[in-house]
Amino acid sequence: MADPILAFEDLTLGYDRHPAVHHLDGRIAPGTLLAIVGPNGGGKSTLLKGIAGRLAPLSGRIINTFPHMAYMPQVGDLSRDFPVTVFDLALTGLCGRRGMFGRISRSERDRAIETIGLVGLSGFEQRSIRTLSGGQLQRLLFARLMLQDAPLILLDEPFTAIDQRTIDDLLEIVARWHGEGRTILAVLHDLELVRHHFPDTLLLARDALGWGPTASVLTPDRLETARQMAEAFDRSAAECHRAA
Amino acid sequence: MLYDLLLAPFVEFPFMRRALVGGLAISLAAAPIGVFLMLRRMSLIGDAMAHAILPGAALGFLVGGLSLGMMTLGGLVAGFSVAIASGFVSRTTLVKEDMALAAFYLVSLALGVTLISASRSNLDLLALLFGSILALDDPTLILIVSVASATLVALALGYRGVVMECLDPGFAAGVTRFGWVFHFGFLTFVVLNLVAGFHALGTLLVVGIMMLPAGSARLWTDDVSTMIALAIPMAMIANLVGLLGSYHLGMASGPAIILVAGVIYGVSLALGPHGIVRRYFPQRHLEA
Secondary structure (H helix, E strand, O other), rough: OOOOOOOEEEEEEEEOOEEEEEEEEEEEEOEEEEEOOOOOOOOHHHHHHHHHOOOOOOOEEEOOOOOOOEEEEEOOOOOOOOHHHHHHHHHHHHHHOOOOOOOOHHHHHHHHHHHHHOOEEEEEEOOOOHOOHHHHHHHHHHHHHHOOOEEEEEEEEEEEEOOOOHHHHHHHHHHHHHHHHOOOEEEOHHHHHHHOOOEEEEEEEEEEEEEEEHHHHOOOOHHHHOOOOOOOOOOOOOOOOOOO | OOEEEEEEEHHHHHHHHHHHHHHHHHHHHHHHHHHHHHHOOOHHHHHHHHHHHHHHHHHHHHHHHHOOHHHHHHHHHHHHHHHHHHHHOOOOOOOOOHHHHHHHHHHHHHHHHHHHHHHHOOOOOHHHOOOOOHOOOHHHHHHHHHHHHHHHHHHHHHHHHHHHHHHHHHHHHOOOHHHHHHHHHHHHHHHHHHHHHHHHHHHHHHHHHHHHHHHHOOOOOHHHHHHHHHHHHHHHHHHHHHHHHHHHOOOHHHHHHHHHHHHHHHHHHEEEOHHHHHHOOOOOOOOO
């Protein structure tokens, strides 16, 4: 089978006709471990939403031939007071594979227990999710994501509200995924972390200011340009006629 | 003595037996539906849907008279139209589901009332609103029991999907393209149960047997399947006690059933582990 493709063709994503990602072109090779960095409002989350199919492009297109993906949004739809245990929420990660009817086997249950342990939540299995702290919930969502076992993984600020020890554990898991040839896109703000753990970086401030090996992208003058991005939309912006 | 109190009414009067069978069947399906409505924070949606169904049933009456078929059909058409239209609007526009539903059911209600008053018929609106559980005939009982059976089978099959749609709709949409099937399928059974139930309890009170046991069960447990397992017998007890109470005290049966459900809710509210007493007289906290 041919390698799956994830590519952007003159992609513009945004809200109410205002672009958040503007005329993005590019292609993500399978097995890439890519950090997406940039200022607030630079279109990082919007790009992931677009890839996940939650937001239709204003123009251009996204080509995605990955059979399935796992997406961890920054702000999800999870209803936190829903009466469900840690174990059951983790198990929902299997539904991409098992569907809404398929039986979940003994070994899959064991794998779920093991995964809950990997994110440091052993002993929490039968706790209701409303008793978790913000960081613990984030780790649980990470466990669910791991159980999805997807070739394409989209992480939107996955390490927010998580303590350093757990970040180190989770980074190890990300590195392992990378080793297994999965394609990973992560929106991050900690540039030191990106420099240490992410071979490739996309610097996004509405336009792509740099895309390639991390060291060549995160240069002082590029970061300064990103800092200058005007965050507010121009209310009286004219229609964009930039050539494709 | 006990015989006179508990069994005689059902032994002596066939209409009481029918009312009991109908009520128990409605409880069996409506209570779990209510649990999911509550968990989706759609507790009032049942009420809105009931209002949407009323004009359809009234129209059916105008066309076919007091016929089970036409009134059921009218209720179903009105209910489904409103459910589908509001589901479509909330999934394609910025309008949230509650507003979308509010808009359609209000229009449906106004349309229905307009048609009824224009026709100057002698339609007994009160019977539509509050039902006539003591007058269930065979076809109506068969309808109620069929809907209850279908609901239980559907909920058993679709349990995972419905729970996931309640728990994390965004995630459900990501792992399956068919999340909307579970959502609309669920709404379908909400409408079916309301329509089947309104013959017995009326369009307004049927919501009571759906929601009150669900709300009561929530106060006792944190587990969804336990909640369902509690809500069903609670609804059944409300039916039984309500029927007996109305028989002995000479009250209207439908409201009596809902009142008993209300009492069960009140007791749960007070004494349940998630209720008021525990809130103000908490147990000592545990070791870390």
